[in-house]
Amino acid sequence: MYEFQYTKANDVGQAVSSVAPSGSKFVAGGTTLIDLMKLDVERPKLLVDINGLPLDRIEPAGDGGLKIGAMVRNSDLAHDEKVQRMYPVLSQALLSGASPQLRNMATTGGNLLQRTRCYYFRDVNYPCNKRTPGSGCSAMDGFNRIHAVLGTSQHCIATHPSDMAVAMIALGATIFVTGSKGEHSIPITKFYLLPGSTPDHENVLAPGEIITHVTLPPPAQNAKSHYLKRRDRASYEFALASAAVIVELDGRKISKAQVAMGGVGTIPWRSPEAEHALAGAEASERNFRRAAEAALRGAKAHKDNGFKIELAKRTLVRALQTVTQA
Amino acid sequence: MAEKSTVIGKEITRIDGILKVTGGAPYGVEYALENMAWGVGIGSTIGAGRIARIDSSEAEKMPGVLAVLHHGNTEKLFRPANSFEEMSRPGESRPPFEDDQVYYYGQFVALVVADTFERAQAAAGRVVVKYDARTPDVSTAELTPKDPPAVKNERGDVESALSSAPVKLDVTYETPVETHNPMEMHATIATWNKDKLTLYETSQGVVNHRNVAAEVLNLQRESVQVISRFIGSGFGCKLFPWPHSWMAAIASKKLARPVKVSVPRSMMFTTVGHRPFTRQRIQLGADKDGKLTAFHHEILQPTSMVDDYVENCAEATSMLYACPNVRAVQYLIHKNIGTPTPMRGPGRTPSLFAIESAMDELAVKLNIDPVEVRIRNYAEMDEGKKMPFSSKHLREAYQTGAEKFGWSQRNPKVGSMTKGKEILGLGMATCTWPATRHNAEVRVSLLADGTVRASCATQDVGTGTYTVFAEIISDRTGVPLDKIRVQLGDTAMPPGPTSGGSAATATVIPAIAQATDQAVQSLLKVAALTSGSPFEKVDPKNLKMTGGRVHKEGDSAESGTPFPDILKLRDLSGLDGQVKTEAPPEAKQFSMHSFGAHFCEVAFDPEIARLRISRWLTVIDGGRMINMKTSRNQILGAIVMGVGMAMFEETIYDHRNGKPVNNNFADYIVPVNADIPDLDCIFLDFPDNKLNEYGARGIGEIGLTGCASAVTSAVYHATGVRVRGLPVRIENLLKTA
Numbered sequence A: 001m002y003e004f005q006y007t008k009a010n011d012v013g014q015a016v017s018s019v020a021p022s023g024s025k026f027v028a029g030g031t032t033l034i035d036l037m038k039l040d041v042e043r044p045k046l047l048v049d050i051n052g053l054p055l056d057r058i059e060p061a062g063d064g065g066l067k068i069g070a071m072v073r074n075s076d077l078a079h080d081e082k083v084q085r086m087y088p089v090l091s092q093a094l095l096s097g098a099s100p101q102l103r104n105m106a107t108t109g110g111n112l113l114q115r116t117r118c119y120y121f122r123d124v125n126y127p128c129n130k131r132t133p134g135s136g137c138s139a140m141d142g143f144n145r146i147h148a149v150l151g152t153s154q155h156c157i158a159t160h161p162s163d164m165a166v167a168m169i170a171l172g173a174t175i176f177v178t179g180s181k182g183e184h185s186i187p188i189t190k191f192y193l194l195p196g197s198t199p200d201h202e203n204v205l206a207p208g209e210i211i212t213h214v215t216l217p218p219p220a221q222n223a224k225s226h227y228l229k230r231r232d233r234a235s236y237e238f239a240l241a242s243a244a245v246i247v248e249l250d251g252r253k254i255s256k257a258q259v260a261m262g263g264v265g266t267i268p269w270r271s272p273e274a275e276h277a278l279a280g281a282e283a284s285e286r287n288f289r290r291a292a293e294a295a296l297r298g299a300k301a302h303k304d305n306g307f308k309i310e311l312a313k314r315t316l317v318r319a320l321q322t323v324t325q326a
Numbered sequence B: 001m002a003e004k005s006t007v008i009g010k011e012i013t014r015i016d017g018i019l020k021v022t023g024g025a026p027y028g029v030e031y032a033l034e035n036m037a038w039g040v041g042i043g044s045t046i047g048a049g050r051i052a053r054i055d056s057s058e059a060e061k062m063p064g065v066l067a068v069l070h071h072g073n074t075e076k077l078f079r080p081a082n083s084f085e086e087m088s089r090p091g092e093s094r095p096p097f098e099d100d101q102v103y104y105y106g107q108f109v110a111l112v113v114a115d116t117f118e119r120a121q122a123a124a125g126r127v128v129v130k131y132d133a134r135t136p137d138v139s140t141a142e143l144t145p146k147d148p149p150a151v152k153n154e155r156g157d158v159e160s161a162l163s164s165a166p167v168k169l170d171v172t173y174e175t176p177v178e179t180h181n182p183m184e185m186h187a188t189i190a191t192w193n194k195d196k197l198t199l200y201e202t203s204q205g206v207v208n209h210r211n212v213a214a215e216v217l218n219l220q221r222e223s224v225q226v227i228s229r230f231i232g233s234g235f236g237c238k239l240f241p242w243p244h245s246w247m248a249a250i251a252s253k254k255l256a257r258p259v260k261v262s263v264p265r266s267m268m269f270t271t272v273g274h275r276p277f278t279r280q281r282i283q284l285g286a287d288k289d290g291k292l293t294a295f296h297h298e299i300l301q302p303t304s305m306v307d308d309y310v311e312n313c314a315e316a317t318s319m320l321y322a323c324p325n326v327r328a329v330q331y332l333i334h335k336n337i338g339t340p341t342p343m344r345g346p347g348r349t350p351s352l353f354a355i356e357s358a359m360d361e362l363a364v365k366l367n368i369d370p371v372e373v374r375i376r377n378y379a380e381m382d383e384g385k386k387m388p389f390s391s392k393h394l395r396e397a398y399q400t401g402a403e404k405f406g407w408s409q410r411n412p413k414v415g416s417m418t419k420g421k422e423i424l425g426l427g428m429a430t431c432t433w434p435a436t437r438h439n440a441e442v443r444v445s446l447l448a449d450g451t452v453r454a455s456c457a458t459q460d461v462g463t464g465t466y467t468v469f470a471e472i473i474s475d476r477t478g479v480p481l482d483k484i485r486v487q488l489g490d491t492a493m494p495p496g497p498t499s500g501g502s503a504a505t506a507t508v509i510p511a512i513a514q515a516t517d518q519a520v521q522s523l524l525k526v527a528a529l530t531s532g533s534p535f536e537k538v539d540p541k542n543l544k545m546t547g548g549r550v551h552k553e554g555d556s557a558e559s560g561t562p563f564p565d566i567l568k569l570r571d572l573s574g575l576d577g578q579v580k581t582e583a584p585p586e587a588k589q590f591s592m593h594s595f596g597a598h599f600c601e602v603a604f605d606p607e608i609a610r611l612r613i614s615r616w617l618t619v620i621d622g623g624r625m626i627n628m629k630t631s632r633n634q635i636l637g638a639i640v641m642g643v644g645m646a647m648f649e650e651t652i653y654d655h656r657n658g659k660p661v662n663n664n665f666a667d668y669i670v671p672v673n674a675d676i677p678d679l680d681c682i683f684l685d686f687p688d689n690k691l692n693e694y695g696a697r698g699i700g701e702i703g704l705t706g707c708a709s710a711v712t713s714a715v716y717h718a719t720g721v722r723v724r725g726l727p728v729r730i731e732n733l734l735k736t737a
């Protein structure tokens, strides 16, 4: 580790102005950032502590949806009565992530911005395009069992490891930010960037912008949702494959489906292909499988992670079965 | 042993438990010595090559930095004699900073010492190390032996028996590198007083550590003291000392102040040992009834460039089953990895994965029940050593286990047993571990304050050694456990054994028992020979001590005199007994082993390839249990570790620089509570009195042996997939639906 400055912000305006000099970073729960600072991967000159900001509320939004402050802890969000009732998929996704201790610290904003668990990103002695643009990708020829099969490029195949973000992208969340460009909102589907040739650019947040809150649209009357996560052990592990599904049923017919996948994409992976395959279709195993095939159609395997393609399909099929069970 | 013991074999809570959970137990890293400095080790970032240059100029200018040590500026250290028998065995025999060579990723290349940990850590980041790197050889794809076999066991004529066998099996199994990762990481605090060195350690063998320290640092044994009073487990990686200990010692000497060096979790994967990879080819010959006629076991095992560590997988082959023609050979292959070291159940754990899997495959091939195939090949004697067993009740273990587990309900057809969406699979395997006894010396003192103190330079790794020793004293004297103080983990005490090989209990309890008896005899003499004593002139032979009181044979304990009152008669501070014991002569006439059987049920959800362990029973024939609570704890803990070995654990080395890429607890997967169902364990009560008076053997390791093959056999029964390379991964099971 090395020396850095630290300051505490009391309101959003102060936070944004404090973080303005380049090399500054917000710290929320710190479970990603401090970890990576210890590894020398993140090297901010100034840490702006935003734990004192009044962004820790979960409130009804005007449209019948929900407004979630950026500083709401993952545990509080998962156990919130409104979330459990309106968006079970979100609560389930949160509870499948990390451990109780980590969830008690982790925040909504920090979770959306958590960095990849790629081994080579986390060690400054390896070339890594995401950490040091242009240096190369060590995962390509390394041990890449945990890496992505969707949205990869020849420059980076790292997964975005969040569970929460997968549920939120399936739900169609909107992210509200404040910064030099003033206050504005970004649909979560437009928030994350594919690695392409610039894997260091992970999202559209402008330098110094702070996430203030996230809103979720009101759930449809007859919608049901579910999150299923597959991994080696039963708890406390990142997803090898996961599926977030929200389905509206009309009898046995699917009138609308929202589908996202985790553990397989370089970003939280919304699948319009699967949604399209399901819309108007009968809720049947055959159609679920068709949707799963559609979702993984563009998947590209590397040396150790080919199994993820089939695993992701099966995970999605099971999630759809669960959510459409009578 | 008292006829009706109130402590032996009971569920006794650890006497050090309260200290541990309240933070009152000092672990090695926790001693706050005055004027202590902190050392942070720098590990090499290449897997092979040499150090071209070390530039520490910037680091040395940083605040609080006291020294940067490396091969270019440190005193010469010596290589240790390296003898297990003589208790001078190192983990890695190459002392740190010996030269500019790098043999594996993470090898210490420098130590930065500063007045605070943070400053040392910051400066460590500023030391520039330039290397001439070579591509390290860490791959296990090709393992070509260059040296003659490290181990070879042979009887009969395997080749011809194999070629004429009516039933044959030829299969190859693999076990991955596993890393011990005890909760408490390695650490050393070194401090010198003139020419005398004290090391605060986390060591499973303080005497061995002391001896190696003396050899490496060129000191007299008497000049080194090693203290390790409480240990947050070791699983073997703390049996033998590692380079950081000597780094702390030389830094402390140079700076003339105490220096602490702790090993971070990431380096627990590189510089303090691991269980090596094994590739094991097994060729079986059998008759149509499944009776073995030939058993050929060939083992390939990587070790480091600097040490010939043997994970002896050939040893169990010679004794586990009856078979006239056996050949087991093991070859070492040198790789650019750190030196491996024993990990709980070394040798037999990987070995039994292969042997027991092969027995299951034989059972499947011949359509014989897996329990039955083992009974048909039951070894009535140790055919390798040609000796009878001291006490073997494995047949009872199979039978008890099969009955209690409901084995007869098992339909042998693959995938035939279901429960809801899940397919059930039932598997079983044998477990076994040698029973050994080494030398031990113990002092037991009956003290004027009414307490009894025992001291021995062995140690409690966290398994309950303190408690078990106190039970023996309580059993002999009737003094309650809360009045017994056991002192371990300090080489200032009489020399005791290393806590390894499940031998500490069996080794030390005879010495404790005899030392206690000796102290009691002295007390009885004082009682009989002191004027004014209530027992004056009574023949000491007619005196006894029970319930902590001296009384006449035939009288009740209550009628007697509390032992401190006897000491008071002569104004004595206490009376000692000190005894040294050795392995019994029977050890040369009998083959001594513990045995047992695992029964495991897995539940498999084929559509999402989800495997979980749903039921588990282990039956152990392990001699007499001194403490049911700590014994059970050992077996259940071992099963959890076995589930880890079967389903999760694998240290993965990057082929370009030899780094273990999953070197942390998020990426190195071990079981969590949610992976483990209720576990059950039954102890068969057959004391092994040929080993010691109590008939007690150690049970720290046996529980892990065989676990993984019980799981993979159950997996086969559920899915039809035979996993021959651990761990069983999702990708192995996706093909099944």
Ligand SMILES: Cc1cc2nc3c(=O)[nH]c(=O)nc-3n(C[C@H](O)[C@H](O)[C@H](O)COP(=O)(O)OP(=O)(O)OC[C@H]3O[C@@H](n4cnc5c(N)ncnc54)[C@H](O)[C@@H]3O)c2cc1C
Binding pocket: A025, A026, A027, A028, A029, A030, A031, A032, A033, A034, A035, A050, A070, A071, A074, A096, A097, A098, A099, A102, A105, A106, A107, A108, A109, A110, A111, A112, A113, A114, A161, A162, A163, A164, A209, A210, A211, A212, A236, A237, A238, A239, B666
């Ligand atoms: C061992 C381990 C296991 C884990 N397992 C899982 C898992 O299974 N599933 C899963 O989903 N996650 C898992 N996580 C990740 C965890 O969920 C994230 O670390 C956590 O959500 C990050 O939140 P935080 O508040 O601690 O972020 P911080 O570490 O404080 O911040 C992360 C990043 O976000 C930025 N930031 C934070 N808040 C804001 C804001 N309001 N506006 C702008 N920028 C901001 C910071 O500057 C930083 O760059 C695991 C983490 C660990 C360490």
Ligand code: SF4
Binding pocket: A116, A118, A119, A120, A121, A127, A128, A129, A130, A131, A136, A137, A138, A139, A140, A155, A156, A157, A158, A199
């Ligand atoms: S996959 Fe991405 S994060 Fe990992 S090494 Fe390659 S570029 Fe870096």
